[in-house]
Amino acid sequence: MYSEKVMDHFSNPRNMGEIPNADGIGEVGNAKCGDIMKMYLKIDNGIISDVKFKTFGCGAAIATSSMATELIKGKKIEDALKLTNKAVIEALDGLPAVKIHCSVLAEEAVKAAILDYLKKNNIDPMVYGIENTEGCTGCCSACEV
Amino acid sequence: MIVYADNAATTKIDKQVLDAMMPFLTTAYGNPGSIHQKGREAFLAVDSARSKVASAINANPSEIYFTGDGTEADNWAIKGVAHKYSKKGKHIISSSIEHHAVLHSLKALEKEGYEVTYLPVDKKGFISVSQLEEAVRPDTILITIMFANNETGVVEPIKEIGTVAKKHNVIFHTDAVQAVGHIPVDVKEMNIDLLSISAHKFNAPKGVGALYMRKGIYLPPFLDGGQQEGGRRAGTENVASIVGMGAAIETAIKEMPKRSEKVRMLRDRLWKGLTEKIPHNIVNTPEKNNLPGIFNISSKYVEGEALLLSLDLKGICASSGSACTSGSLDPSHVLLSIGLTHEVAHGSVRFSLDHNNTEEEIDYIIEVFPEIVAKLRDMSPLWEKVDK
Structure with a gap:
């Protein structure tokens, strides 16, 4: 059902934990649906110097969170914002169709944490081309394939 | 094992x-x-x-x-x-x-x-x-x-x-x-x-x-x-x-008294062991009028599929009522019917035993499962908000 990469990131999650006094924190998802992702960012000179996550959810939710942190660590904000759920899926060597929404949640968690950083620093999200600041709750079937 | x-x-x-x-x-x-x-x-x-x-x-x-x-x-x-x-x-x-x-x-x-x-x-x-x-x-x-x-x-x-x-x-x-x-x-x-x-x-x-x-x-x-x-x-x-x-x-009929006594003893050992070692649990199996071999427990603040995968990595085969294992967005209709919230139902695991199980196996589950719950809780943003 899951690829070896998914099982690896599930069993040995990278960057799991919290960052005290994080520069940006994003939390997406909904306990009712069984998925919550919380992403912590440390940002220095526009670069994500550290990232940690905490996730309540299934194996895919934990693995996509872990992979998303790896993909954005050390990246510039504008590059981290380009992270797509597809990139997360590819990096994990695929996900079962019913788990695609977990990768969407990971993408949204990264965006939410960056938005939080921008708001705290009074930076207009439009500088980075972000128009929709609502995001999704990760609790619908719309993303499911 | x-x-x-x-x-x-x-x-x-x-x-x-x-x-x-x-x-x-x-x-x-x-x-x-x-x-x-x-x-x-x-x-x-x-x-x-x-x-x-x-x-x-x-x-x-x-x-x-x-x-x-x-x-x-x-x-x-x-x-x-x-x-x-x-x-x-x-x-x-x-x-x-x-x-x-x-x-x-x-x-x-x-x-x-x-x-x-x-x-x-x-x-x-x-x-x-x-x-x-x-x-x-x-x-x-x-x-x-x-x-x-x-x-x-x-x-x-x-x-x-x-x-x-x-x-x-x-x-x-x-x-x-x-x-x-x-x-x-x-x-x-x-x-x-x-x-x-x-x-x-x-x-x-x-x-x-x-x-x-x-x-x-x-x-x-x-x-x-x-x-x-x-x-x-x-x-x-x-x-x-x-x-x-x-x-x-x-x-099964001939052996029922012997088998059900053994299975019930194993199940009750599991019940006692897990409820003692896992804080913030909810038992979904009734104490009376139950099948001898089934024990269903919800561990709050963690999700069932992650529990099952972790158990599987340790060689333990069990089952869950979480949405992720039901193939839908909703957790088990049975667990919702007995009044569990979605959150708690997601964290359920069912262990079902029969006469082939041994005390040694039960003790292994009692040793491993609470550790898995603790590890996943450390990862859970819900757990950090809990008054421990």
Whole structure:
């Protein structure tokens, strides 16, 4: 059902934990649906110097969170914002169709944490081309394939 | 170490069951419908298995019809009664915790214009017999309530339900797939008219089940074709599996006191061990009137599929009612029915034991599972908000 990469990131999650006094924190998802992702960012000179996550959810939710942190660590904000759920899926060597929404949640968690950083620093999200600041709750079937 | 604790999903075939089946997979390959000696040999074997299944539930052999599985028996019973008695009425009473084989059969009938009352259950999973009686109407044609639940292990008050059904002259079907072979079932004493059995739940092979149809209730065939099963269930008999079913049920009945005592002891050891070692847990199995082998526990703030994957990495096979394992966005309808919130239902794990399990295995689960819960809680953003 899951690829070896998914099982690896599930069993040995990278960057799991919290960052005290994080520069940006994003939390997406909904306990009712069984998925919550919380992403912590440390940002220095526009670069994500550290990232940690905490996730309540299934194996895919934990693995996509872990992979998303790896993909954005050390990246510039504008590059981290380009992270797509597809990139997360590819990096994990695929996900079962019913788990695609977990990768969407990971993408949204990264965006939410960056938005939080921008708001705290009074930076207009439009500088980075972000128009929709609502995001999704990760609790619908719309993303499911 | 591999610990198989998913016996409510399916069981290991007992050795003597396989031994009984082997001739019918090798030399005794006749069709029971054939008149020659090969046919007679197979016919007699099916007949003997029928007697064993009948005697296990205190029925007559002529009241037992072999089917492909428990699901077919449920479909046949429910749709059969509905269609045959539609002139009398189109109202059916069931419960909110039925297996999908029953629930989806009822949903199909609702689309045809039948009306179904789904009785709620209390926090321990029991239906109320007085609520059942209040729900009976002049146009009620069927009561279908499961004998014992596959997820929590709750055993419903079947004899009392049978009494209500008889009093109001309503046909009573019960999905007894989890009960037969594990706890005493007596169709006469319990006033059961129709009862579904699945062989692979009691150490027999998959692909065979049975429907008990009380004499006097003649449902039309579910599958049309040849004259097998008294013309009611066409299709060449799955002889080897039917023989396996007969052998398994005979042993299960004979060994029931010994096996259920052992299984109950193991289950209670697991119950005590896990509830002591896991803080913030909720037990979903009732303390009384339960199946001997099932223990269902929710560990709050973690998700069931992640628990199952972690258990699997440690060699432990179990099951969960989380949405991620149900293939939908909602967790188990059974756990929601007993009043769990979505959050708590997502974190449920069912361990189901049988006589093949050992104390050593139980102690291994008690050692490993609380560690897994603790590890996943460390990862959970919900856990950090909890007052520990």
